[in-house]
Amino acid sequence: MLCAFALVTTVHAQQYPAKPIRIIVGFAAGGAADVTARMLAPRLSAILGQPVVIENRLGSGGAIATEFVAKSTPDGYALLLMPAADAAQPAIRRKLPYDLERDFVPVTRIVLGPWVVVVNPSVPARSAREMIALARANPGKLNYASSGIGSSAHITTELFSSMAQIKLVHIPYKGVSDGVVATAVGQADMIFASYPAAQPMMQVGKVRPLAVSIAKRWVIMPTIPTLHESGLKGFDRSGWYGILAPAGTPREIVMRLNTVIGSIVNAPEMSDALRKQGLEPSTSTPEEFGAFIRNEVAQNMRIAKSAGIVTE
Numbered sequence: 131m132l133c134a135f136a137l138v139t140t141v142h143a144q145q146y147p148a149k150p151i152r153i154i155v156g157f158a159a160g161g162a163a164d165v166t167a168r169m170l171a172p173r174l175s176a177i178l179g180q181p182v183v184i185e186n187r188l189g190s191g192g193a194i195a196t197e198f199v200a201k202s203t204p205d206g207y208a209l210l211l212m213p214a215a216d217a218a219q220p221a222i223r224r225k226l227p228y229d230l231e232r233d234f235v236p237v238t239r240i241v242l243g244p245w246v247v248v249v250n251p252s253v254p255a256r257s258a259r260e261m262i263a264l265a266r267a268n269p270g271k272l273n274y275a276s277s278g279i280g281s282s283a284h285i286t287t288e289l290f291s292s293m294a295q296i297k298l299v300h301i302p303y304k305g306v307s308d309g310v311v312a313t314a315v316g317q318a319d320m321i322f323a324s325y326p327a328a329q330p331m332m333q334v335g336k337v338r339p340l341a342v343s344i345a346k347r348w349v350i351m352p353t354i355p356t357l358h359e360s361g362l363k364g365f366d367r368s369g370w371y372g373i374l375a376p377a378g379t380p381r382e383i384v385m386r387l388n389t390v391i392g393s394i395v396n397a398p399e400m401s402d403a404l405r406k407q408g409l410e411p412s413t414s415t416p417e418e419f420g421a422f423i424r425n426e427v428a429q430n431m432r433i434a435k436s437a438g439i440v441t442e
Contacts, residue, residue, distance in 0.1 A: 146206055146383050150181040153373075154199050155211045156192030161305070162324055162407070166241060166371050167211045169403060173394045191280060192216055193226065200228035204378035206387065209237070214282040214369045217426035221434035222280035230427065234374040236419035238388045240395055241409040243369035245286060245322040245343035246351065248310070248332065253319050258341040258360035261320065265296035273299035275309030275318035280439060283309075283322045285430055286343060286367045288437040290322070293362045313337055324369060325350060325408025343367045350408060370412070372419055384416055 153171060157163045164186060171182040187195040192215050202208035219226055228234075247258060253272075255261035265272050276284040279302045291298050301318050303309040306327045312318045314336035321328075322343065331337045342348045345358045345366040357365040373391060375384060392413040394400055401411045414422065434440070 146386065147178050147180040149207060150183055151175075151178070151207050151209065152183050152185050153209050153211050154195045155184060155186050156188065156195030156216075157186070157213070158188060159186055162243065162326060162369070162409075163211055163213050163371060165407060166404075166409065169400070169407075170240070170391065170394060173400065174390065177390050177394070191219065191278065193219055193223075193228075197227045199374065199376060200233035202376050204235075204376040204380075206375060206379055206383040208376065209387070210234070210374040212372045212374045212423075214371075214426065215280075217423055218280050218282055218285050218430045218434070220427050221285070221430040222439050224440070230423060231420075233377050235377055235379050235384055236416045236423060237373040237375055237384055238391050238416065239370060239372040239412055239414040239419045239422060240391065241371050241404055242344075242412045243324055243371075243409045244348050245283065245367065245369065246325055246328045246332075246339050246354070247290075247320065247341045247343065247357070248313060248323055248328050248337040248339050249320040250313050250316050250318070251335065251338050252316060253338075255340065256338075258355065258357055258362075261340055262294045262296060262361065265294070265298060269297045270299060272319045273301050275301050275303055275312045275321040277306040277309055278302050278304065280434070282369050285433050285437075285439065287322050288439065289367065289433050290357065290362070290365070292433070292436060293365060310337065329408070348410075350405060368410075371409075372414075372423075388416055 153167050155164050155167050167184045171184055175182040187198055196216055199208050199210040255264050274287050303312060306324050309321045310323050310327045310331055313321045314331045332339055339354050341355050341357045341360050342351055343357055347356060395411045395413050404411055
């Protein structure tokens with residue numbers, strides 16, 4: 131019986147794909163997750179010879195989309211575009227209808243998206259060091275915006291606060307763009323923002339960039355120091371996206387997707403297009419992506435516990 135099952139599985143994998151593939155996105159059309167998926171889809175379709183359809187399933191900070199893929203047939207036709215926010219969910223929600231390690235198989239990471247620390251121009255700090263000194267001198271008087279409670283930006287800012295030994299007041303918004311606007315008009319003092327959300331406001335001087343969140347200077351903003359350079363040794367956090375498939379998806383299908391997606395993302399034309407969106411190509415093996423997710427979840431749990439972040 132096992133031999134017969136293995137033979138059927140191999141045949142299905144060899145024929146893959148024989149029908150359209152869906153990439154499930156847990157966030158609204160036009161957001162960074164959706165844009166990343168839509169950049170990938172037509173290129174994936176051209177190589178695999180089948181339509182690749184983006185399906186937005188909104189709600190619960192992306193958990194509705196994640197649960198849908200977890201319960202999908204493991205045949206490679208329903209894939210999840212996993213954002214960094216998914217690795218935060220186990221840290222902030224006591225009960226989830228899925229388990230990232232049990233219910234999924236990693237395919238590949240796609241991109242990293244460094245955070246840009248920006249402040250309202252009225253904030254008397256011209257660098258991250260000065261911002262930290264200002265916050266230490268005024269505990270609990272400065273605030274920061276985020277894209278929501280338990281979001282990757284929220285957890286990253288709490289890590290910043292912990293490492294800098296400062297106390298900031300959190301103001302959650304519905305999305306990072308809303309948070310950037312709030313910072314620009316002075317409702318918030320600072321935000322860890324994605325480059326695409328911050329760039330229009332930086333360009334017109336509505337917000338001031340202080341630092342980027344990765345360990346090395348970023349090619350897109352080479353004159354802006356890192357937080358690591360600014361005194362927070364070892365600080366290295368990014369938003370990111372990758373592809374997951376339901377647990378049980380045949381290894382042959384996982385590896386085909388891994389190879390094809392890697393070739394797409396690392397092609398010069400796609401790499402350039404991603405960088406224009408503030409995203410750095412960063413593909414991986416399935417095993418590397420799995421280890422990366424486990425590390426992110428563990429780090430998020432430590433930060434959330436220390437900061438007391440719980441949503442339910």
